Amino acid sequence: MKPRSGHPAWAIPESLAIVLLAAALFRAVYFFFYARDSIFFDGLILDSAVYDSWAGRIAAAEWLGRQAFYFPPLYPYLLALLFRSAGPSLALVYLLQALLGLVNLVLIHRIGAALFGPRVGILAAAGAALYGPFAFFEMKVLGTTLGLTLNLAALALLVAAESAAAGGGRGVRGRWLLAGLAIGIAAACQPGTVLLGPLYAGSLAWRRATPAAAALLLGTVLGLLPVTAHNLYVAGDLLPLSGQGGTTFYQGNNPSAAGMYNVAPGFSGAP
Numbered sequence: 580m581k582p583r584s585g586h587p588a589w590a591i592p593e594s595l596a597i598v599l600l601a602a603a604l605f606r607a608v609y610f611f612f613y614a615r616d617s618i619f620f621d622g623l624i625l626d627s628a629v630y631d632s633w634a635g636r637i638a639a640a641e642w643l644g645r646q647a648f649y650f651p652p653l654y655p656y657l658l659a660l661l662f663r664s665a666g667p668s669l670a671l672v673y674l675l676q677a678l679l680g681l682v683n684l685v686l687i688h689r690i691g692a693a694l695f696g697p698r699v700g701i702l703a704a705a706g707a708a709l710y711g712p713f714a715f716f717e718m719k720v721l722g723t724t725l726g727l728t729l730n731l732a733a734l735a736l737l738v739a740a741e742s743a744a745a746g747g748g749r750g751v752r753g754r755w756l757l758a759g760l761a762i763g764i765a766a767a768c769q770p771g772t773v774l775l776g777p778l779y780a781g782s783l784a785w786r787r788a789t790p791a792a793a794a795l796l797l798g799t800v801l802g803l804l805p806v807t808a809h810n811l812y813v814a815g816d817l818l819p820l821s822g823q824g825g826t827t828f829y830q831g832n833n834p835s836a837a838g839m840y841n842v843a844p845g846f847s848g849a850p
Contacts, residue, residue, distance in 0.1 A: 654722030763802015
């Protein structure tokens with residue numbers, strides 16, 4: 580669906596401000612009880628422990644590593660920058676991710692309002708504010724919250740590109756390039772996002788918008804380029820993203836899969 584013309588500016592309407600205030604208050608209460616009562620506040624396990632130790636090594640100047648990326652790299656690299664600048668504080672990580680959670684509500688509102696009108700935008704933001712898993716993952720050392728932010732940003736840029744294309748203004752191809760770049764960067768945190776690039780480009784080509792499709796694909800490739808270049812340099816492996824995808828897919832779809840995590844036959848479970 581093409582975005583509606585004349586959609587609201589980035590100013591925060593009063594109704595959204597109320598939703599954000601309520602969401603912030605909930606997160607503050609959740610953070611307080613999580614810090615006081617949960618052993619997982621600073622007792623990291625599984626992927627969280629991997630990301631934390633990986634970020635620690637990067638912060639200690641092991642910037643390139645010696646192997647192709649197994650997990651998506653963007654989150655631990657940003658985590659390492661935070662550790663170098665402010666120390667290895669998990670509380671700060673959780674607070675910053677909670678702030679990203681509020682940004683996500685704004686992005687959801689923006690996308691909903693642009694496509695379907697202000698009423699839908701505020702309902703979408705309110706529904707997202709009530710969705711417990713968002714707040715849950717904000718208190719985990721995982722790339723889920725950052726990945727959501729980047730995915731929403733990519734969607735917002737796609738909406739803006741559609742709006743510019745419908746208006747026939749200048750610089751439309753640059754907007755598609757920027758949207759593709761956002762998709763590629765988001766894929767470095769949540770690899771499945773990369774599918775959005777060729778699928779959306781296919782939709783544009785179907786509508787005979789071939790230059791837009793080419794710009795979107797080019798942006799996506801450029802966004803993936805740092806990860807691909809790293810893997811090629813350190814491992815001689817032309818791996819566009821991380822190497823976890825095949826193993827993860829098999830873990831969820833092998834004959835003994837039971838709908839929850841289990842170590843697939845023939846694998847140790849360790850990266």
